[in-house]
Amino acid sequence: MRPLAIIGPTGTGKSQLALDVAEAVRHEFAVEIVNADAMQLYRGMDIGTAKLPLAQRRGIRHHQLDVLDVTQTATVAHYQQAAAADIEAIIARGAAPVIVGGSMLYIQSLLDNWSFPATDPAVRARWEQRLADVGVGRLHAELARRDPAAAATILPTDGRRTVRALEVIELTGQPFAASAPRIGAARWDTVIVGLDCETTLLDERLARRTDTMFSDGLVGEVRTLLERGLRDGVTASRALGYAQVIAALDAGGTADLLREAREQTFVGTRRYVRRQRSWFRRDHRVHWLDAAAADAVEDAVRAWWHVS
Numbered sequence: 001m002r003p004l005a006i007i008g009p010t011g012t013g014k015s016q017l018a019l020d021v022a023e024a025v026r027h028e029f030a031v032e033i034v035n036a037d038a039m040q041l042y043r044g045m046d047i048g049t050a051k052l053p054l055a056q057r058r059g060i061r062h063h064q065l066d067v068l069d070v071t072q073t074a075t076v077a078h079y080q081q082a083a084a085a086d087i088e089a090i091i092a093r094g095a096a097p098v099i100v101g102g103s104m105l106y107i108q109s110l111l112d113n114w115s116f117p118a119t120d121p122a123v124r125a126r127w128e129q130r131l132a133d134v135g136v137g138r139l140h141a142e143l144a145r146r147d148p149a150a151a152a153t154i155l156p157t158d159g160r161r162t163v164r165a166l167e168v169i170e171l172t173g174q175p176f177a178a179s180a181p182r183i184g185a186a187r188w189d190t191v192i193v194g195l196d197c198e199t200t201l202l203d204e205r206l207a208r209r210t211d212t213m214f215s216d217g218l219v220g221e222v223r224t225l226l227e228r229g230l231r232d233g234v235t236a237s238r239a240l241g242y243a244q245v246i247a248a249l250d251a252g253g254t255a256d257l258l259r260e261a262r263e264q265t266f267v268g269t270r271r272y273v274r275r276q277r278s279w280f281r282r283d284h285r286v287h288w289l290d291a292a293a294a295d296a297v298e299d300a301v302r303a304w305w306h307v308s
Contacts, residue, residue: 001029001096003087003188004304005111007036007280008195009273010102011205012291015052017195018100020297021304022060025096032090033057034083035064036101036110039239041079042068044225047218048241050209063090070236071229077116080109087188099190104279111186117168127163127170136162150176153275160234183283191304194280197291203270210241210266219245219258240272241265 004021006014022031035041039049043066046053051065063086068074083099083106090097101107108114131139136159143162144151150165165176186192196202222230222245230237230246237243248261280286287303289296 001091003034003091003097003099003190004300005036005099005107005186005190005192006195006300007099007107007192007286008102008291009202009276009280010269011202011209011273012195012197014100014102014195015050017291017296017300018098019052019058019060021300022098023058024297024301030093030095031098032061032063032093032095034086034090034097034099035062036083036099036103036107038074038079038101038103038106039236040065040101041074042066042070042236044070044221044228045236045239045242047213047216047221048239048245050213068236069228070225070233072236073234074236076105076109076114079106080114083110084187091188097188102276104276108183108283111190111192112182112184113187117172119167120171123170124163124167127166131159131163139163139166142166147175147177153177158238183285186285192283192286193300193303194283194286194288195291195296196277196288201292202273206269206273207266210262210269213241213265214258214262219249219253222246222249240268244268 006018006021008014018033022033025031037049039045040051041064042049045051052062064079064083067082087097087099087110099107099110109116127139130142134142136157139159140151140154140156140162143154143165147165147169150169154161154165168176197205218241222242225236225242226246226249230242237246244261244264245258248257251257289299289303293299
């Protein structure tokens with residue numbers, strides 16, 4: 001069986017759909033799920049990433065969950081290698097891989113077998129020093145002057161990706177986008193299903209999701225992870241929700257500050273959803289489904305089997 005990828009914006013119900021699809025085809029073949037959410041790679045980052053607890057995975061084997069400590073740096077290159085090995089092992093066992101997530105670069109690097117540009121420690125160190133000297137805002141502005149298209153795809157607060165873009169531009173003499181993966185035939189003949197819904201409905205879902213995270217103990221989870229070194233993590237500490245709670249705790253952790261952190265998390269998630277939509281909608285291979293439709297499971301299975 002060729003793999004199925006279920007992608008789309010945050011909050012559309014991708015994980016639930018993957019489980020429902022797996023159960024719908026269980027009488028035909030086994031399914032194993034491969035995570036494609038960068039922050040769900042981290043152990044202990046459960047509430048703020050809406051990671052499915054083990055008890056809710058319906059006995060279906062999952063991969064690329066809880067594989068990193070919060071002090072480790074998640075990279076697209078390492079994920080691509082590890083997830084590809086999982087997928088090929090699943091296929092070798094005679095099961096079907098279902099790839100699920102919304103991390104844009106992680107998904108495309110996996111499905112389009114991205115060859116990553118070389119890195120140079122000296123060049124990287126020079127840009128990292130520049131970041132330390134002038135701050136992420138000014139460095140991002142410098143990237144915008146050199147490569148406006150690259151700057152438009154990288155958040156102004158993302159120092160790590162800003163440094164990487166400037167490094168690649170210097171090493172290759174080309175715009176950063178020139179090293180991006182090209183959309184072609186999906187690796188392993190993967191069928192790609194996109195899940196989305198009307199913006200007002202999704203905003204309501206995101207508001208409920210954010211409220212649930214905070215009421216279910218996100219602040220306590222962040223406190224625990226800070227004791228494990230979360231503040232030192234290059235990528236984990238910047239995750240939506242976690243970064244906002246850390247800032248609120250550092251400022252005193254009052255109820256008002258935490259309410260503000262909740263609002264900032266919601267607004268940041270909505271902004272991220274817009275970026276996800278823009279990224280995924282340019283991919284002509286995606287079979288789009290309505291997340292609010294009652295027959296989404298049947299439509300996903302039909303798309304998978306029809307193409308297969």
